[in-house]
Amino acid sequence: MASMQILVEKNVPCTLRDGTILYADVYRPNDGNQYPVLLTRLPYNKNERYYSHRYLDTHRLVENGYVVIIQDVRGRFSSEGDFYPFKHEGNDGYDAVEWAAGLPYSDGNVGMFGLSYYGYTQLLAAAENPPHLKAIFPAQTLSDIRDGGFFRNGVYELGQNISWALESIAGDELKRKYVNLAEYEEKMRELAEYIDTVEDWYTAVPLREWPPLKNLDILSYFFEMAEWKPDDDAWKQVSLTEEKLKKINVPAYHLAGWYDCFLGPSIANFVKLKQSSNQTQMLMIGPWAHGNFGFSIGERRFGLHASENWINYKEDLTNLHLRWFDQWLKGVDTGLLSEKPVKIFVMGENVWREEEVWPLPDTTHIPYYFHSEGVANTRFGNGQLSTEPPKSEPFDQFIFNPKYPVPTTGGGTLLHTGALTGPADQRAVEEREDVLVFTSQVLEDELEVTGPIKVVLYAKTDGVDTDFTAKLVDVLPNGTAYNLTDGIVRASDVYKRIGNEVKAYEIDLWATSNVFMPGHRIRVEVSSSNFPRFDVNMNNGGTMLTDLESRPAMQIIYHEEDYPSHIILPVIRRK
Structure with a gap:
């Protein structure tokens, strides 16, 4: 079929239940036959190949016997209606699936694919149970928007939301609002300057x-969603709630990355659907960043076998999609169901491994405790990390000044174009006095850490409210310190009233898979900011959303017998 002609139809209309018309581009074999449909629905312009054909060879999908449909969601680019993030994607997705199934060149079987926002449109549509949806392939996507979307553990995802609003959404909003060409061009120049x-x-x-959005007079929902409280009913309409997840009952292949901004939600979707659905769920996690499935991520190279083009020296991502959809839309035994459902890339050792479940069954959760003589500040301090519980030790302290936050350096970020994402040397950050650094002895044997990671921090603050951050780092023999995963928690999200007393803060670092090789050291950083990835706590009970003023806060971190601050590492028994 590789020599077939591909017929491209532009702006094919799909009328929704409320009369709104969405438009799609259709790519299909030009032979008059009927084929299964692979549908993706995105807000980033169906005509823009960077987005709509971003990580898959969609022409190859057609050459292998599929109709590929790329649709602009409601209120974006060619489609009618008003855009409001995620709000209409459930019902609209249902209607789009059923419309696609009824097209004359469709055989009635529909699958969905896509990453990020257009990974989420799959899940929201699947929660509405369209009868002709047979399988989905959500990549690097969301779950509950309140945790790992607009917020994380009560902290606003500032950089991610600003970058998304300005770089991905604002342009088309301006085109719709300013129909006068001269005025539109002026606003676009203004937008470019802001970016x-x-x-x-x-x-x-x-x-x-x-100012950037206020002056442009667009994206009012950006401000609305930023001020929703965690218990507001508005979240239910845009989030993949537990109730919605339980309604999903189609096979799903979840694609994630260790350095993706949506790693936590992607894993959560797999784990929860594995529990609630009787359909096949599979999970692949590479050493990837958001939308980057290459072998060179941040400042590290993981080998060609880590790349989307040659996964484990076997196949590329397009072929993996073909095997998945051939299995469910064509009834072809592609061998997928005989494979283990979990495939993970183990960094450090840089190998792929297949597992039956996540988290891995041979995991021992080992606490590594923080120690110091009271001066763990900077990597030159005396902070130590070991499996030995603390006894009587002095506390550590630092001043968190919101006016001078700790800068984001790599990690699972989605910041403005050009910002470093993924693994990055942390040594410059670790020279700050407001960063506590706890480092293990040099390892004599390799140590694999694979699975969910959590820090339990016994801390006290004199702030009305505050944040605490934690980061897991792999320190190489030459001193280079590569970040693996991190997390943050807002005190007021855990305790409604802080008070100047010791609290146990649990910081979810999501997950990683890394072998700390002999000669390496394990390191944990503790601080109170990670900016601009997250908004800065003003320490006065207000937030960057509402307040102009801030105040410094004294942060005290305890590691003693009654308050044994530690990180819990999922250590894998090496066979």
């Missing part, structure tokens, strides 16, 4: 009056 100088705007407060 070029976005670092200067990160600190603008209060965020509810953020």
